[in-house]
Amino acid sequence: MSWKRYFCYEGKRANGINGCMLQTLGFPNCWDCRKLDGAVAEIEKKIIEAFEVFDHECNKTVDVREIGSIVRSLGCFPTEAELHELLAKVEEEEEPTGYIHLEKFLPVMTKVLLDRSYRPIPEDVLLHAFEALDENKCGYLTEDELVKYMTEEGEPFTEEEMEEMLSSALDPETNTVLYRDYISMMIVDEPEDLPQ
Amino acid sequence: MGSGSSVNANYKYSLQKSENAFKAAVLIQRWYRRYVARLEMRRRCTWRIFQSIEYACEQDQIKLHNFFSYLMDHFTPSSSKERDFISRMFISGESFKEAELEKYCDYESMEVPDSYTGPHLSFPLLPDHATALLEAFKQKQQLHARYVLNLLHETRKHLKQLPNISHVSTCYSEEVTVCGDLHGQLDDLFLIFYKNGLPSPSKSYVFNGDFVDRGKQSLEILIILFTFLLIYPKEVHLNRGNHEDHMVNLRYGFAKEVMQKYKVHGKKILKMIQNVFCWLPLATLIDQKVLIIHGGVSDTTDLDMLEKIQRNKFISVLRGKKRKESNRNVEIQEVNGESNAEADPTGNEATPSLPSQPRPAQAPSMANRLEFSRWVRQTVQEQIEWCRRLVDISESEDEELTYSSMVSLADLDGPCWTRQEEWKQILDILWSDPMPQEGCRENTVRGGGCYFGPDVTGKILEKYNLQFLIRSHECKQEGYEFCHNRKVLTIFSASNYYEIGSNRGAYVKLGPDLVPHFVQYQANKTAHTLTMTQRISRVEESAFRALREKLFAHTSALISAFKAYDKDNTGRITLSNWATAVESVLHLGLPWRMLRPQLVRTTADGMLEYKSWLDDLAMEQRSQEHIQSSLLEVIYRNRSNLETIFRIIDRDHSGLISFEEFHQTWKLFSSHMNIELTDDGINDLVRSIDFNKDGNIDFNEFLEAFRLVKQTQ
Numbered sequence A: 001m002s003w004k005r006y007f008c009y010e011g012k013r014a015n016g017i018n019g020c021m022l023q024t025l026g027f028p029n030c031w032d033c034r035k036l037d038g039a040v041a042e043i044e045k046k047i048i049e050a051f052e053v054f055d056h057e058c059n060k061t062v063d064v065r066e067i068g069s070i071v072r073s074l075g076c077f078p079t080e081a082e083l084h085e086l087l088a089k090v091e092e093e094e095e096p097t098g099y100i101h102l103e104k105f106l107p108v109m110t111k112v113l114l115d116r117s118y119r120p121i122p123e124d125v126l127l128h129a130f131e132a133l134d135e136n137k138c139g140y141l142t143e144d145e146l147v148k149y150m151t152e153e154g155e156p157f158t159e160e161e162m163e164e165m166l167s168s169a170l171d172p173e174t175n176t177v178l179y180r181d182y183i184s185m186m187i188v189d190e191p192e193d194l195p196q
Numbered sequence B: 001m002g003s004g005s006s007v008n009a010n011y012k013y014s015l016q017k018s019e020n021a022f023k024a025a026v027l028i029q030r031w032y033r034r035y036v037a038r039l040e041m042r043r044r045c046t047w048r049i050f051q052s053i054e055y056a057c058e059q060d061q062i063k064l065h066n067f068f069s070y071l072m073d074h075f076t077p078s079s080s081k082e083r084d085f086i087s088r089m090f091i092s093g094e095s096f097k098e099a100e101l102e103k104y105c106d107y108e109s110m111e112v113p114d115s116y117t118g119p120h121l122s123f124p125l126l127p128d129h130a131t132a133l134l135e136a137f138k139q140k141q142q143l144h145a146r147y148v149l150n151l152l153h154e155t156r157k158h159l160k161q162l163p164n165i166s167h168v169s170t171c172y173s174e175e176v177t178v179c180g181d182l183h184g185q186l187d188d189l190f191l192i193f194y195k196n197g198l199p200s201p202s203k204s205y206v207f208n209g210d211f212v213d214r215g216k217q218s219l220e221i222l223i224i225l226f227t228f229l230l231i232y233p234k235e236v237h238l239n240r241g242n243h244e245d246h247m248v249n250l251r252y253g254f255a256k257e258v259m260q261k262y263k264v265h266g267k268k269i270l271k272m273i274q275n276v277f278c279w280l281p282l283a284t285l286i287d288q289k290v291l292i293i294h295g296g297v298s299d300t301t302d303l304d305m306l307e308k309i310q311r312n313k314f315i316s317v318l319r320g321k322k323r324k325e326s327n328r329n330v331e332i333q334e335v336n337g338e339s340n341a342e343a344d345p346t347g348n349e350a351t352p353s354l355p356s357q358p359r360p361a362q363a364p365s366m367a368n369r370l371e372f373s374r375w376v377r378q379t380v381q382e383q384i385e386w387c388r389r390l391v392d393i394s395e396s397e398d399e400e401l402t403y404s405s406m407v408s409l410a411d412l413d414g415p416c417w418t419r420q421e422e423w424k425q426i427l428d429i430l431w432s433d434p435m436p437q438e439g440c441r442e443n444t445v446r447g448g449g450c451y452f453g454p455d456v457t458g459k460i461l462e463k464y465n466l467q468f469l470i471r472s473h474e475c476k477q478e479g480y481e482f483c484h485n486r487k488v489l490t491i492f493s494a495s496n497y498y499e500i501g502s503n504r505g506a507y508v509k510l511g512p513d514l515v516p517h518f519v520q521y522q523a524n525k526t527a528h529t530l531t532m533t534q535r536i537s538r539v540e541e542s543a544f545r546a547l548r549e550k551l552f553a554h555t556s557a558l559i560s561a562f563k564a565y566d567k568d569n570t571g572r573i574t575l576s577n578w579a580t581a582v583e584s585v586l587h588l589g590l591p592w593r594m595l596r597p598q599l600v601r602t603t604a605d606g607m608l609e610y611k612s613w614l615d616d617l618a619m620e621q622r623s624q625e626h627i628q629s630s631l632l633e634v635i636y637r638n639r640s641n642l643e644t645i646f647r648i649i650d651r652d653h654s655g656l657i658s659f660e661e662f663h664q665t666w667k668l669f670s671s672h673m674n675i676e677l678t679d680d681g682i683n684d685l686v687r688s689i690d691f692n693k694d695g696n697i698d699f700n701e702f703l704e705a706f707r708l709v710k711q712t713q
Helices: A016-025 A030-055 A062-073 A080-089 A102-115 A123-133 A143-151 A157-168 A181-186 B002-074 B078-089 B098-104 B127-138 B146-159 B188-198 B216-233 B247-252 B256-263 B266-277 B304-310 B321-336 B369-390 B419-431 B454-463 B527-530 B532-553 B553-563 B575-586 B594-598 B610-620 B629-637 B639-649 B659-672 B678-688 B699-705
Strands: A061-063 A098-103 B165-168 B177-178 B205-206 B235-238 B285-288 B290-292 B438-444 B449-450 B468-471 B480-483 B488-490 B505-510 B516-521 B572-574 B608-609 B654-657 B696-698
Touching: A030 A062, A030 A102, A030 B002, A062 A080, A062 A098, A062 A102, A062 B256, A080 B146, A080 B256, A080 B575, A080 B678, A098 A102, A102 B488, A123 A143, A123 A181, A123 B002, A123 B594, A143 B575, A157 A181, A157 B002, A157 B532, A181 B146, B002 B532, B078 B205, B078 B532, B127 B188, B127 B216, B146 B205, B146 B216, B146 B266, B165 B205, B188 B216, B188 B266, B188 B290, B188 B572, B188 B608, B247 B266, B247 B678, B256 B266, B304 B419, B369 B527, B369 B594, B468 B696, B532 B553, B532 B575, B532 B594, B553 B575, B553 B610, B553 B696, B572 B575, B575 B594, B575 B608, B594 B654
Parallel strands: B165 B285, B177 B205, B205 B235, B290 B468, B468 B488
Antiparallel strands: A061 A098, B177 B505, B285 B290, B438 B449, B480 B488, B505 B516, B572 B608, B654 B696
C-alpha cells in the first residue's frame, strides 16, 4: 500500500495514516497542528496580556520604547541588536510613528515564542561570563572594572542602567562585586510554562 | 622568525581576549536588561492590582446602597420592633438647624484642665498658633476638644461667606502651590511645608480635597488646614473632595479615627465636621484660566450652575437611585418576559398625608406582598417625614428616599434646576476620572461620577476659555501625571499611598505664566535606602497579599468556575483555564497569566490541583474551622460593608449595639446575601462570641472574633 502524502491546511505534512484520517474525518489540520493550536492560543493570550500592561491609552498600541520590556518579560533574552531586528518587523513600514500595533506585534512575537528564540541564559554560562572579565581570577570585580566593561564593551549600559546595577551588585563593605553571590541573589527560578 | 610568530601569537591572544570580553559583556548586559524588564513588568502589575482592588472597594459603596434598596423593596417586618429598626437605619442622622447645631456642639462650657499640656487656641488665630500646632502634632500631642470645636465653628463661619468657586490671582502672590490628596498622611503635609514653606501672604496654597480617610492623622491635617485657612484667608484655598463626606468617612476610617481620639466629644466633633465639609468650596479658578476640581468634569458640567447652587445642601453626595429608575427596570424585565414577583409597585404614589406624629397603621395582611411592601415603605416614609418636620425642612414629592438622609432639603427660592441636576453637577465634579477614549460614560468602577474623554475636556476648556484642568482623586506613581494632551493634570500628594515605596507624592507650583513646576517627594526614609528591587518586592508582597485575600473571599464561586472546566472531575484544570475562570469570578481586569507564578506555587505538568490551591489560600487567612466556610467567605467579602452597616446602626457612635439590633442586622444581611441561616443559627453564632451580660455587643470584638480587624489596629 502506498501512503499518499497529505498536507494539512497549516501547510505541514500530515504523515501516513493521520493524513488519510484527515480527509475522511474532514479536519483541516493534522493532529499535530491541532495540538499546537491550543498552545498557540495560549501563547497569544499571554502576549496580549503583556502587551496590554503597557498599553496606556487602551487602543492596542504601545510606545516603541516599551517593546524591549514586553519581549523580555515574556521570558526572552534578546540582545539589543536582536531587539532591533525584531522591531524592524513590527514597525510601520512607511513611517515609524513611535507606536507599535498589537496586530503587527502578535504574529511576530508568537513565532518568537514558538521558535524559542532568544533563549534564557543558564546560571553557569553567566558565571563564566563574569569569570572571563575577572582577569586576576580573584572571585570579584572592582567597581571600576565593572563600570568599564558595562559601559565600554558589548552593548553599553546607559548611566541609569549602570547606577541601578551598582546599587544592588556592589557589596557596600568591600566596594567590589562578588559576582557569585550576586548571581545567586538575582537568578529567579521561573517555571517553564510554555507548552511543550 | 620566532619573535614574529610570538608577536602574532600575542596579537591573536589579545584579540581573542577582547573578543571574549566583548562576548561576556554582551551576555551580562543581555541578562541584566532582561532582569530589569521583568522588574518593570512586576511593578506595573502590582500597581494594577492595587488600583483595581481600591476601585472595586469603592464600588462596594454602591453595593451597600443596593442592600438598602433591597431592604426597601423586599423586607417585610414581622414585628413593630423590626419596623422601628429599619426606619432607624434610614433616619441615620438628623439635619440640624443653625441654632440647634450651636447648642449641640457647644464648646464654651468645656473646661480645659490645667493638666492639659497641648497648644491653646484663641480667636482670631495668629501665625504663632499655627506654629504651635505644627510643633504639637510633631510631638504627637492632641488638641483639646474645646479648641477643636471652637476651630470648627470659626471655620464654618468663614466658609459660609465663600462662593462655590474660589478665585485666585497670581498677581498678588507670585506663585500658587496646588496640592492633591493627602488622605490623613500628616508626614506628607509636613514634608510639603518643609520643602515649600508655610502658607503666608507671599505663599498661596490650594488644597484639592481628600484631606481625610485611610491615613491615621486625618484630624490633625484638618486642624492644620483650617487653622491656616483662618489665619490667611486670602492665600489658603480648600476644595471639597469626595472623601469630605460623612457617609464615606464612616467606611474609610475618618469617623473611626475621631471616635478613637476623642472618646467623650468625638460625636460632637464629627457632627461639626459634617457641617463644615458641606460648606467647602467646590472648585478654584486661577487667573480665570486654570480650573481646579477634585475629580473631574462631565459633558454636562455647567460652571454657572455650580456657582449658583446652594452647596451646603449636599451634606453627603452618596445617594440612591430614583424610584422612577427602578420602575423602568421592572418594566424592562417584564418586557423581557421575566417575572418579578416582588416588583416595585407604582412610583407615583401620592404623598401620604402627614399626621403630627405618625402611628403605624394596621398592617395589611402579609399574604399580599405588594400591599405589604407598600405599607412598609409608606410607614417608613412617614417616620422620616415626621422627623424632618421636626427640624422644619420639607421634602419635595419627587424626592427619592435615600439611605443617606443627611441631605437637607431647604426650600428652593430661585433658579429652576431640579435637585437631581444640581446633585449630578457636584457628583461629577467630585468623583469623575479621565479616560483616554473620547466620550463620556458612567463611572461604574467608582459608583459615582463619570469617565470623561479628551473631547469633553476640550469642550469645557473652550466653553469657559480655560487653559487646562488640575484635578486629583487618582494615585499616580510619580505623584503627578498629564493626560488629554497635557490639558488635564492629576496631582496626588500622598506618597507611599498603597505601601511604603509604592509611589511618590507631588505638588505643583504655578506662576503668572501658568507653567507648571513640579516637586516630588517620598515621605518615608526607608523608601530611599531600599534598592529598586527591594522596593518593588515589598510593594508587590503587599499587593499579592491583598489579592490572595480577595481570592479566598470568593472560594465558592471559584470552585464552581473551576469545576466547569473539569467535567471529568479530575480535580485539575489547565493553567490557561485557571486564568479565565479567575477573571470571570473576580472581574478585576488583571493580567492573570502574568501574575500566575506568584499566585500558584506548584503545578504538576502544567495542570493545577485547584482544591488544594484553595485550601492553601484558606490556611493563609487563618480561618476558624468551626465557622461554616461559606459564611466566613461572605463575611470577608463584605467586611467593609458590615462595618459600615454597624456604624450606621450605632448612631451614638458608642461602639455598642444591642443584641436585638445585632440579630436584626444579621438576619437582614444574610437574607440579602442569600445565606441560609436560621434563628438558631444566628444564636449559635452569637454564642460563640463572649458577650457581656448586659446584652450589648462591642462590634469591634465581633469583628475581631472573625479575625476581620485589620492588622494595623
